[in-house]
Amino acid sequence: MLTSFLVFVFGLFLVLGAYLLATLRTDAKRTRLQKRLSDALLHSAHTEDIEVVLARNELMSEIPWINRSLVRLQAALHLKQVLDQADLHITPSRLVMFSVMAGMLAGLAISVISFSILLMLGAGLVAAALPFAHVWWKRKKRFEAFLENLPDALDLMSRALSAGHAFSEALHMVSAEMPEPIAGEFRKAYEEQNLGLSLKLAMENLTHRMPLLDLRMCVTAIMIQRETGGNLAEILEKVAHTIRERFRIMGDLKTLTTSSRMSAWLLCGLPIFVTIVITFMNPDYMSVLWKDSRGHYLIAAGLFLQLTGMLIVRKILDIKI
Secondary structure (H helix, E strand, O other): OOHHHHHHHHHHHOOOHHHHOOOOOOOHHHHHHHHHHHHHHHHHOOOOOOOOOOOOOOOOOOEEEHHHHHHHHHHHHHHHHHHHHOOOOOOHHHHHHHHHHHHHHHHHHHHHOOOOOOHHHHHHHHHHHHHHHHHHHHHHHHEEEHHHHHHHHHHHHHHHHHHHOOHHHHHHHHHHHHOOOOOHHHHHHHHHHHHHHHHOHHHHHHHOOOHHHHHHHHHHHHHHHHHOOOHHHHHHHHHHHHHHHHHHHHHHHHOOOOOHHHHHHHHHHHHHHHHHHHHOOOHHHHHHHHHHHHHHHHHHHHHHHHOOOOHHHHHHOOOOO
16 A cells, blocks of 8 residues: 555656646746737837726746636636735646645545545645645735835835925835835836836736735825825825834734733644643543544544634634724
8 A cells, every 4th residue: 555655646746747847938938928018018108198008918827728718717817816916936727736736645645544534535625725825824924024114115205205206216216225025016016107007007006916905095195196186295104104003003902912812722722732632641542533433523523613713713803903
């Protein structure tokens, strides 16, 4: 059994290696596509009174017929957007393939230890969810880094406007002087505006790439000022102050609820800890739970209730400000 499992794993990784070798030219194709798009926009930037509409043909897969199929799926487009927001240079098809392979390997690894279909299915689902969890984690960390530097970026833009610079130059200063990821996102907005897009569309694309409440509030204030007039430097300074106060209130709430959050997570982790300790102290007593099929159903029910309780606790502690 172990020999057949190793042979299957070897064949699986051999297929993965062949797939990666077949898609090595993806970056070169993407670079050529971006150059052609930039040339087209530079040509259209000299036209007057024409609203330039930029339609991006996102690459969903390195295999053409799969790419044509995924472009029509809304779920694939949403997954591509999430990957871009996480700044991961990987196609949705490759991510799904990694997820499927991880699930298959985890299920086969459990089959060597136990023939329980429930355990194999559970391990496969958990392993298959790990690549997506990594993407969401990277996306969350990137959003947090963006929000952390947003007030400083707004202050920099406010000072640039007060010194007499144009708004586009203020965007360029943020892209040149601020750290990533805020520099890269503002650089895209600055380049889109230079290549022919209106300021409104460039800022809307920024909010689509970074769907954050604070950024939408900032962009809304900028658009209102463009239509009604006013001191934009003062507006940006007040928005930066509002964002900093919001962060301060969130920090105070997190400090005040620290003991409650720790108590909640300890209660959630206590059943798992007790089960593991009893298994090591008295394996015969817990053998029915691990080896009998009825015990597997109890484990599944316990994990479902445990996860439900953790999600409820997380929802209670997620205070919107």
